[in-house]
Amino acid sequence: MGLIMSAMAGGSMYSQMINFVTDTMYTFVQDSENEEQFQAAILRIFKSLNSSLPGKHYDVPPDSEIRTAFNDWEKASNDEIRKMIFVNFIRDKVRLNKIDSVTMFTGIAAPPAAMAAKRAAETVPQIKMIKNVPDVLFVPGMTVAALFFVKMSKSMAMAKIAT
Incomplete structure (x- = not known):
């Protein structure tokens, strides 16, 4: 019954959960005014991810990639494009930490x-x-x-x- 209701509400439960998580993460960087605040927000996101998910730890992308993402994010004209840039950055750059x-x-x-x-x-x-x-x-x-x-x-x- 729950799957039918979620499908009627606009998508699968998985996509709704992903949207909720990315929306929550985006609130961290939404008010960033400069590169330092953006990077601090990214670090806060990774800290909360690593502390809340038991057993899984994610590597923070290098400073150069965060800087590039901030430059793209800053050039965006509206909030919807900024959110899309942020979601693509998280999707492409977040990697699970693996032990060698x-x-x-x-x-x-x-x-x-x-x-x-x-x-x-x-x-x-x-x-x-x-x-x-x-x-x-x-x-x-x-x-x-x-x-x-x-x-x-x-x-x-x-x-x-x-x-």
Whole structure:
């Protein structure tokens, strides 16, 4: 019964839901007077999306793409065209954040590697005190350190590629 009523009201339930979400997002940027306010509104949208949707996180588009969208948005003559530009920007530029395979492999391999390293280090006389560190603290600490190292090395490599 609900599907019939929604079809009679002007479209599918999915399209009505998408229209509601885009209308809500558009209210964030509607009153932007300059590029900084527009970018802050875009960041607010992504912050609310990432905090309200459990498990899903979306990447914010680069500043250059936001700047281009703002320039197109600012040149638009009326509010309907501005809304269409904004909806197209969100549809084209919003991407789901995906974990790369190196990070996934590190997260899986780090705990057993940390346990093996701790067992091996317990036999070395110079670092025998590692026996005093409980496994409950050592394994998660080493896993977080490994993930931090992978993330930092990846960002440093991307910075070298960008320059």
